[in-house]
Amino acid sequence: MLTTAFFVKLLSVVLQYGILFLLLYFVYLLLKFMRQDISGMDNTVHRDTSLKEAVITIAEAEDKSMEGRRFAFTDALSIGRGDENDITLNDTYVSHHHAVITLVNNLYVIEDLHSVNHTYVNGQILEGSAYLQTGDLIRIGLVTFRFER
């Protein structure tokens, strides 16, 4: 009787330490496996941003010397009169923050930021935002841009 009680106690102690051991060993093994897995992966991961690149070219401007200037960008581009924009147009018809072009779902979208004198895409007033395609003409103030990807 005493021995059974002793063995039950012993078994219970072994089981308790067993749980603690499994708790620790799982995390150790997981870290070990993951380290080998991830170190192999890092060499292959690289990104390709060239696919995202877009260019806008000044097609028409009052100042003829500006015509033909190209602005290459990825992700986003802001246009306006304020100095903090990516393209600054010093023109009274241009609002401080006039328009912004952003990448949405792998396509570029132009958004008018409630400018006073509007943004024109292919001659039409831009209401809110619109997707851009290669060759689209964007007119802001007295400057016309051509969008290309």
Place this chain on the structure above:
Amino acid sequence: MRNKSWLLMFFPMGILFLGIGTLILKKNLIGNSEFLPWVAAVVVSAFCLQVFLQRKRNLLAIWIFPLVIYFSSIGLVMIARLKPELFIPQLRWLLIGMAVFLLVVKYADRLQEFLSYQYILGLCCLILLCSPFLFGTEIGGSRNWIVFGPFQMQPSEFGKIFIVLFLAAYLSEHKNVLTLPSKRFVFLYLPPLRFIAPLLCIWGIAILMFVLQKDLGSALLFFGIAVFMTYMATGSRSYVFLALAFFIIGAVVSYFLFGHVRVRFAVWLNPWADPNGQAYQVVQSLFAFGTGGIWGTGFAHGHPFFIPEVHTDFIFSAIAEEFGLVGSMTIILAYFIFFYLGIRIAMNCKRDIHILLAAGCATIFFLQSFIIIAGVTKFLPMTGITLPFISYGGSSMVSSFILAGFLVALSKKENTGG
């Protein structure tokens, strides 16, 4: 190493079997063997799922599922020990969770279409979060439950899925406007109000949740996830300062207006003022941590029953008592690994929305476990939310599995799609 990932599944199963063995020796689970078929079902389906994930050659995802089952098995043995009558329901919830997980992983492509309807997602989230205001029931001090006959659910648990989806969709589309240089206010650069209105709305709801539902945990979680995801999307520190200011104002106002907020705060500052009354829970939890020491009292050999709600919110105290510092630190470490895996998955994604979604899922697990562990150790005022995958609770289990399913689906997408 990838082919050996199924080996990891033996550890959670070992924990489960050793735990049940200890309880049988201690005669805690005596007299019913009804749970055996459920345990067998859980074991078989966990192995099958891991083999399925491994066959798909997902990059990082194959490490996620063993971790999830590891947490769940710890939760299962603790629940079998603390509330034997809830053991079978928890096994059942785990099975439902795994089924939902599989569905999310399989049909991720179709689920992705929902991401286009960002404002509908936002609206769903609002409805879920506001529904307890209207027809909520108070259970355990927080008015955040909805009862349909025999079935109860916690809408905020599902609200957190929608908030991650909404924030990922919203921020990835508007992040350029949000980072646009604009009005300067002292040293903060703030975008126009209409762009930050949804964020302000989430913060407002979080504070309402705290004040009306007395649900500090979920409030902190929602507030935190909005701040983290905005920062991750825009990289602008102005939002963090703005959120902090908003938080401090909200906290101060509610401190002076509402009694229960003052009580919470007082209990947090000095639980020893009233250890048998309002601070009873926290004080007992601290005693449990102290009793556990470094190696713990041994599974099923502690006395965690002094702590009210020990099987849900305070399960970590029971773990700390019975597995000691070593066991509880291991679990915290495992949550860190989970977070790390989530962030790795996010970094491997290519589209902004996927990056944000994966990072959001990882962050929500991290925040949730941080808030509750900080609560039971009195690092933060006590909050009532569940420890993901470990605490007892159907809503929490299912919603955590859905979020884990998103992580696995996202890692797969980027791997095969290129």
